């Protein structure tokens with residue numbers, strides 16, 4: 006099966022190229038970059054040296070010239086909407102890693118401050134919650150990295166909560182490969198700090214998913230940047246209507262995720278999921294406040310790994326094809 010990666014020179018695109026090497030059915034045949042057309046893939050992603058034979062070069066095709074069975078859109082928000090509909094109309098299945106199809110049109114336009122020029126409804130690809138919608142779908146909108154970790158941390162308890170406060174620590178690759186003052190080494194190294202304290206765009210996705218779970222809880226979110234390359238550790242403070250015992254909440258989580266290959270009930274440690282598609286979750290109750298923590302790799306379960314998980318559901322492959330690798334602990 007031929008796979009095109011639009012935006013393959015970025016971090017999520019590079020991670021798709023890495024992970025798809027382990028897939029039994031997929032062959033990456035087209036990697037796009039506007040700035041780097043003609044450059045060998047492995048010049049930008051040195052981890053891939055020797056993996057792509059014959060050598061794969063970046064290209065910059067018109068959208069109508071992209072030839073593939075499946076395309077991943079690993080481009081910034083607003084860029085994906087120029088590709089999605091056109092690829093779909095030519096029978097190419099699409100997984101979009103950007104924010105363009107994650108929210109309802111009016112919410113997207115409010116949160117991102119731009120008009121949507123090619124809106125349609127799409128399944129929201131957290132397979133653990135929306136698997137039925139993703140199976141055989143022609144298009145799946147891949148969730149944001151923070152909302153993936155946060156939603157999986159709170160999902161089993163969401164409907165019992167009146168307030169949920171997400172506090173996340175993220176690695177710097179979450180910001181993409183474009184350098185900025187925030188990600189400049191002296192500013193981020195040996196340092197920790199909050200950003201977008203109450204206004205991060207991913208809050209809208211979290212609210213959407215918590216409501217989808219049948220919850221009326223208020224949802225709050227504050228992200229922090231920490232000096233690691235990969236990973237998101239989320240602490241969810243779940244304030245309940247009625248107190249719940251430790252045994253009860255633990256059972257609820259284990260039951261909720263008992264058939265989920267990628268969600269493991271164990272103490273979340275960033276390094277244990279790094280490079281893998283796993284989300285580790287654990288929970289502790291003190292009565293009406295339950296603390297649930299999750300750890301994911303923002304580039305894998307938070308982006309490219311989950312995108313491949315979605316492709317597997319869309320194409321009828323084994324859900325974990327290409328994604329069975331363990332994390333890189335320590």
Ligand SMILES: NC(=O)c1ccc[n+]([C@@H]2O[C@H](COP(=O)([O-])OP(=O)(O)OC[C@H]3O[C@@H](n4cnc5c(N)ncnc54)[C@H](OP(=O)(O)O)[C@@H]3O)[C@@H](O)[C@H]2O)c1
Nearest residue numbers: 012014015016017039040079080081084103179181182308
């Ligand atoms: N980084 C993460 O942890 C993460 C997690 C979840 C979701 N995402 C989402 O995944 C997408 C990619 O993220 P990233 O971190 O990989 O970003 P990135 O490192 O900045 O890469 C962006 C890629 O898109 C290409 N691109 C930029 N503008 C384009 C346009 N108008 N048309 C076509 N290609 C364009 C860039 O190459 P050229 O400029 O050379 O074309 C580059 O290959 C974003 O929507 C991001 O929000 C990222």
